Amino acid sequence: MSILLDKDTTFIVQGITGREAINLTRECLDYGSRIVGGVTPGRKGREVHGVPVFDTVAQAVENHGGPIDGSVVTVPPGFTKDAVIEAIANGIKLLVIVTERIPRGDVAEMVEFADMHGARIIGPNCLGLIVPGVCKMGGIGGPAKDAAKSYEPGVVGVMSRSGGMTTEISSSLTAAGLGVSTAVSIGGDAIIGSTYAELMPYFEADEQTKAIVIYTEPGGRMEAQLAEWKTENNSRLPIVAFMAGKFMDDEEMQGMSFGHAGTIVEGKEDSANEKIKRLEEAGIRVVERIDEIPDVVKERIEG
Amino acid sequence: MRFYEYEARKIVELAGIPVTKYGFCQTADEARRVAEDIGGPTVIKSQVLTGGRMKAGGVQFADTPEEAAEHAANILELEINGLRPVGVLVDPKAEIKQEYYAGVVWDGTAKKPLMLFSDMGGIDIEQVAEDHPDHVGRGHISNLLPVGDFEAKQVIAATGVTGSQLNRATPILAKLARLFRDNDMLLAEINPLAELTDGTFVALDAHMEMEDEAVGRQKKLLRKELGIAEEDTRDNYVPSEFEKNVKAIDAADHRGVIQGKDHGFKGNLGLVIGAGGGSLTLTDAVRSQGGKPANYSEIGGNPSVAKACGLAKEVLQKDGVEKIAVMMSIVSNTRVDIVARGVIKACLELGKDPAETIAIFRIPGAWEDEGSKILDHYGVEYCDRTVSLWDAAGRAVAKIQGASA
Numbered sequence: 052m053s054i055l056l057d058k059d060t061t062f063i064v065q066g067i068t069g070r071e072a073i074n075l076t077r078e079c080l081d082y083g084s085r086i087v088g089g090v091t092p093g094r095k096g097r098e099v100h101g102v103p104v105f106d107t108v109a110q111a112v113e114n115h116g117g118p119i120d121g122s123v124v125t126v127p128p129g130f131t132k133d134a135v136i137e138a139i140a141n142g143i144k145l146l147v148i149v150t151e152r153i154p155r156g157d158v159a160e161m162v163e164f165a166d167m168h169g170a171r172i173i174g175p176n177c178l179g180l181i182v183p184g185v186c187k188m189g190g191i192g193g194p195a196k197d198a199a200k201s202y203e204p205g206v207v208g209v210m211s212r213s214g215g216m217t218t219e220i221s222s223s224l225t226a227a228g229l230g231v232s233t234a235v236s237i238g239g240d241a242i243i244g245s246t247y248a249e250l251m252p253y254f255e256a257d258e259q260t261k262a263i264v265i266y267t268e269p270g271g272r273m274e275a276q277l278a279e280w281k282t283e284n285n286s287r288l289p290i291v292a293f294m295a296g297k298f299m300d301d302e303e304m305q306g307m308s309f310g311h312a313g314t315i316v317e318g319k320e321d322s323a324n325e326k327i328k329r330l331e332e333a334g335i336r337v338v339e340r341i342d343e344i345p346d347v348v349k350e351r352i353e354g
Numbered sequence: 355m356r357f358y359e360y361e362a363r364k365i366v367e368l369a370g371i372p373v374t375k376y377g378f379c380q381t382a383d384e385a386r387r388v389a390e391d392i393g394g395p396t397v398i399k400s401q402v403l404t405g406g407r408m409k410a411g412g413v414q415f416a417d418t419p420e421e422a423a424e425h426a427a428n429i430l431e432l433e434i435n436g437l438r439p440v441g442v443l444v445d446p447k448a449e450i451k452q453e454y455y456a457g458v459v460w461d462g463t464a465k466k467p468l469m470l471f472s473d474m475g476g477i478d479i480e481q482v483a484e485d486h487p488d489h490v491g492r493g494h495i496s497n498l499l500p501v502g503d504f505e506a507k508q509v510i511a512a513t514g515v516t517g518s519q520l521n522r523a524t525p526i527l528a529k530l531a532r533l534f535r536d537n538d539m540l541l542a543e544i545n546p547l548a549e550l551t552d553g554t555f556v557a558l559d560a561h562m563e564m565e566d567e568a569v570g571r572q573k574k575l576l577r578k579e580l581g582i583a584e585e586d587t588r589d590n591y592v593p594s595e596f597e598k599n600v601k602a603i604d605a606a607d608h609r610g611v612i613q614g615k616d617h618g619f620k621g622n623l624g625l626v627i628g629a630g631g632g633s634l635t636l637t638d639a640v641r642s643q644g645g646k647p648a649n650y651s652e653i654g655g656n657p658s659v660a661k662a663c664g665l666a667k668e669v670l671q672k673d674g675v676e677k678i679a680v681m682m683s684i685v686s687n688t689r690v691d692i693v694a695r696g697v698i699k700a701c702l703e704l705g706k707d708p709a710e711t712i713a714i715f716r717i718p719g720a721w722e723d724e725g726s727k728i729l730d731h732y733g734v735e736y737c738d739r740t741v742s743l744w745d746a747a748g749r750a751v752a753k754i755q756g757a758s759a
Contacts, residue, residue: 074687128567154568156538159465159497167498193687197720201684213631215654219683222739239630242465268634272463295634298641303618307591309650310630339642341635342742 053182053233054208054253054260055145055171062121062145062188063088063111065134067099071149072125074190075179076100079123081195084186087115090134108141121145123179123189131175132157139170147189148174148244152312158242165244172244176311178214178236183225191236192218205230207348208254208288210247211266212239212273212311216295220264220344227345232260239268239311246273248280255286262348263290267326269299270314274326278333289351290335291344297323355564356588358401360443361580362560366544368579369533371526372556374448380441385426388444389419395447398425400432402439403590410434415447437590448558452519453546455479456527458495458534466494469531471510471523475546489513495531503528522555523547537575538568591617596649596668603664610657610688612665614649616672621646623713623754624669624678626662626697629654632683632743639744640679645751648675656688656720662696663703670704670711677713679750684739690717690725698732709733713753716746 066072067089077100079086088111089104091097097104105111112119122138124131124146131150138146146165153175165172173180179189183202191214192198201222207229211217214236221231235250237243247265254260267274274292281290296314298304300322308315316322327337338347357365360378367373377388378401389396400412407413412434416422426442453475461468471491474482483490491512495501506527510520526547534542543561550556564572569587576582593601600614611629623645627636629652640647649669653662669678680697682688694715701708715729718739729736735753737746 129571152567154538154565154571155460155540156497156535156565156568159460159467162465163497193685197684211631213634215629215683215685216631216635219632219635219743222684223742226740242460242462246463266631268631276463293635295631295638297638298647299634301618307615307617309615310634310652314634340742340744341639342744 052257052259053185054250054257056180056182056186056188056233058083058185059085060120060186060188061085061087061115062123063090063108063119064102065090065108065122065124065138066126067091067102067104068094068097069125071190073099075123075125076102078190078194078198079187082187082198084188087111087119108137108143112141118142121147121188123147123149125149128153132161135161135172136164139165139168144170146170146172146244147177147179148172148238149177149179149189151176153240155242158240162242162244173235174238174244176240177238177243178217180233180235182233183231189236190214191234201225202234203230204232206232206259206261206352208232208257208260208263209234210237210250210263211235212237212268212313213266213295216266220266220293220341223342223345224264224348227349229345229348232257239313241271241313241315247277248273251277251280251284251286254288260288261352263288264344264348265290265292267292267294268296268311268314269316269323269326270308270321272320275320275329278329278335281333281335289348291347291351292330292335292337293341293344294323294327294337300324355566355569356403357562357564358403358440359399359559360401360441361582362562363557364580365533365537365562365575366530366557366560369529371529371544372554374446374556374558376443376445378441378443379426380430382423382427382430385442385444386419386423389416389422392444392446396422397445397447398422398429399443399445400429400434400439401441401443402434402437403588404435404437407434412439448548448556449551450548451551452549454523454549455482455543455545456523456530456547457541457543457545458531458539459541461494464494466497467531467534469493469495469506469509469527471513471527473513473515479545495535497535501528501531501535506531518553519549522549522553526555538565538572539563540565596672599668600651600665603661603668607658607661610655610661611652612657612661613652614665614668615651616649619647619649620674621648622674622676623750624648624672624675625651626653626666626669626678626680628652628682629685635683635743636681636747639747640751643748643751645747645754648672653682653693654685654688657692657696659692659696659699662693663699666697666700667704670700670706677711677750677754679713679747681714681716681743681746681750682719683743684718688717688719689721690719691721691728693717694725694728698728698734713750714746716741716743
């Protein structure tokens, strides 16, 4: 099994005629995903790699002849909120928002709207999610043949604030013979649709998943939230964490952000060291070296 | 984007929150005229984007317009934390009965703005929250639904405030919450919110910060109401030569993305690494193994040869850089051969031997075979994904330490 996505999941791509969207459409189709339409206002009647383009989400749903499960949203930041709300208003329940630099207030509005309609948002500023050997939703893992190299089906659920590191870590799990159940690039912004703790119940319910690996960074309270969740829920899943950006704890780096917008440290609780402490207190093993991950996961599954 | 106090007060005023009859002045003469208009004791406050004004002497009290002018003249010349003020604010000296705190911040976990109120104003709210938690009221507001006055009332009442004080403070906190949402603020604070001896409430100081991502759609407030010029970004970060040059190289070519920072880095190992999370991981891996990075960088999105060459050259020309490490996480769309060509070109153009200069080259990605051929030709040590980010960084560190010894 997997979380959020399976071989039957249908989705559309909003902003499908953009350069990046055309690429990810090709990649997803090649990997076996069911893309049933694309939306770019004013471009109705075109096709992108055989996928029909519509002006509205409603037209895509009508053409499909029934509800569509998901949407990958790749429209510019100023238009993202409307696109996401349009998708949810037309019955779509899973949104992957690729767009970067969306104002926080817009993200929060989308998330609240999604909550009211039982929809889930992944991102923004993310590469989406992948179920190895089955399908992927977003640019995660790159072209199908490259994704096949990095991702093989297996027992580890991966969640990462960095899109690239989702694949780097999954590749090492694949090389170690552990494989990946579902990998989610959760996004690099300060406010995102789905945090680690919010995705944990899905992994908890997925029989295939035997362990979790998270990639984390300074900034925000997402790790503290996961530590609290783990303590409160007595989870069956061992969690292994890797913390990047420890150099940002240096005096000279205060108030700067590196890599992702969400890495800006706004309070003492957001620093790398403070986060490591909280994770470890909750029984989450934080590894020092990225290449220790597969061995520690094996140990934890067996132990 | 940060605001000066006089602008923050204007934002508060535009939202319908009462303020004192303050004036913003850029000369001592203007300060005298404003003080004459006020016609009583005044406070002269430095307008500067840094804390600790009071301690530094940037806030002075005056009984007469002449005294106000004198203080203004001094404060206008006074640097605080290395920053010169843009002017002074002349404010009537208020007859305060009680000081309160009203604020709105983001709660990233709840993904909603959080209203805060305290009847212990005038001091740091975090300190109050720690020492007197029962004196801080809190409440989230919706991102979608209108903010009701009752929501503000609940937050204030939770601190034990009642009577006319509750009724006067309620619309102020509600308006502050609305302006926070309408103006894309990251922080909106009135501290102190003062109850005067006549029972009225006024904002005596305000602190506002707007999200940079939203500046483009807040033009009406920024340009028209506050008269802030487009190029005035309020970013007091001064980029280094290296940072400026890398930015210029990136802007000159739309293919690929490069970034470079060297604030706080002073090492001998130059880094050409990428991207986002990979750069954070690699910078740590170099440091943890005893290496001294000369910079932070990001390269990705399939850059041109010129861009890869430009970044490598800038890194190589930094003071104290002996070698560079070229390392990336698995990025499928960046062509290895192009990055290889770029960094080798940078070495050659600076008269350096690529085999000596490039400590390690780790790029799993597209066109790996082509890349290997080029690197082989110049005798550069390279590796693919089978060597972890940690080990690649370790090999670079070992090499440079061997070289320096």
